Amino acid sequence: MTPSQTSGQLAGRVALITGAASGMGLATAERFVGEGASVVIADFNAEAGQAAADRLGPAARFTRCDVAVEDDVAAAVELAKDAFGRLDVMFNNAGIGGAFGPITEIEAEDWDRTFEVLVKGVFLGTKYAARVMIEQVEGGSIINTSSIAGQNGGGGPQAYSAAKAAVINLTKTTALELAPHSIRVNAICPGIIFTPLMHSGDEASAEALMEKMQPLPKRGEGADIAGAALWLAGDDSAFVSGESITVDGAISAAGTRVFGLMDNTKNLHRMVGMAHGTTGQPAKARRL
Ligand SMILES: NC(=O)c1ccc[n+]([C@@H]2O[C@H](COP(=O)([O-])OP(=O)(O)OC[C@H]3O[C@@H](n4cnc5c(N)ncnc54)[C@H](O)[C@@H]3O)[C@@H](O)[C@H]2O)c1
Structure with missing residues (x-):
């Protein structure tokens, strides 16, 4: 172990993070490594993913992965075992905006791809991570990225919102199923988080939306999600499972406005x- 791996909340733990080439996945990879974990970055974007792993050094590995493809996800989990010997934390985080437009016009194949990435990706990540965690006996922590869009009708396009709602329920059903193996499963529901997916380069519009909708006067950053993921990954949340934790600067607290x-x-x-x-x-x- 290097000195940086001997201390920190995740010292000696191994995490696999999908969608960790950018945004909140990347912020979480950085935070986890800083807390002593070894991290596998699994992402569709090979250039950004490899660059992130290179920056993070020997505690990180990159694998090119489409979370909708079973063999890719199985290989990412294998890489965690081969490179670092085990898997303690699976963060099913990769995502896209997906299909948009009037419900009368959306192409069925775009709807399917949205669900493949956002829901099937979480299923596959859970399937292969749970197999390793069951074998290891000590259990583990599975974290899924949902969204406030999955809690209500007004937070995103139809397919995206429906897929994120499915993630909340999949989190509960798998938390129940895997609890006897001491595997905890939780979801994070981010609000407006300033990542490339959210602002698409137009930070001013994103700031304006935040000022209009969000009670807390602070930009939501990837680091804010990384903090929640760190808590769910570590021992301080040892009795928490089946939960969806909203991290949104109190947007949802406003409820019926x-x-x-x-x-x-x-x-x-x-x-x-x-x-x-x-x-x-x-x-x-x-x-x-
Ligand atoms: N940013 C927000 O405001 C916000 C709010 C709620 C939920 N989310 C969710 O948070 C998660 C992370 O999003 P972000 O904002 O950090 O976006 P981002 O675009 O910055 O990062 C997403 C990453 O996922 C990767 N990815 C996309 N499809 C993939 C696939 N099929 N296989 C593997 N990797 C894939 C991308 O290459 C990218 O690196 C997503 O699930 C998103 O839906 C984001």
Whole structure:
């Protein structure tokens, strides 16, 4: 072991991260290596993936992988075992925006590809990682990237949102199934995270959207997802399984955004008091 591998929350652990050539997967690979883990980066983009692994040094390996292709995923898991001897953490994170447009126009093959990457990819990652973790006996942590788009109707295109909703349920069913093997399965539901997938180079529009929608005045970065993934990967979350953890600067906390928008409620933040409804009792109000 090198000195950097002897300390840190993930010292001696081995993680496989799909989609780790960019965005939140890359930020997580960097964080995990910093915490003492060895990491396999599995990504469709060979150039960016290899460059990331080269930057991270001997604690990282790259394999070109399409998460929708069973042999590719099986080979990525094999690489973790061959290079580092085991697999403790599987982060099924790779993703694309997928099919978009009116539901009356979407091509069936685009719908299928969206589900292949976002749902079948998580299934295959779970299948092959769980086999190794069951064999190892000590268990492990599987983390799936869903989205706030999977929790409601307004967060993404139809196929993307439906696929991310499927990931939330797959997380629960596999958490139940794999619990007897001490394998925990959890999902992360990111909000607006400033990655190339989200802003497509137009950071100003992304900033404007964030200011409009997100209560917390901070840009969501890949590092924010890496922090949640680190917690789910490590021992501090040892009793957490089947959960979907929302990391969105409180966007979803706003839920049904009605309060404060009607004329009779929009000035309420400048007043304090008590409303008694239609009881006939007078309301009490004081201007601030
Ligand atoms: N950025 C956001 O605001 C946001 C919000 C919610 C959920 N997500 C989800 O987070 C995950 C990571 O996205 P990101 O924002 O970091 O995007 P990103 O584009 O920066 O990174 C995604 C990575 O996945 C890889 N990838 C795509 N298809 C692949 C495939 N078939 N096989 C292997 N690798 C593949 C890409 O090459 C890329 O390196 C995705 O699942 C995405 O849907 C993103």
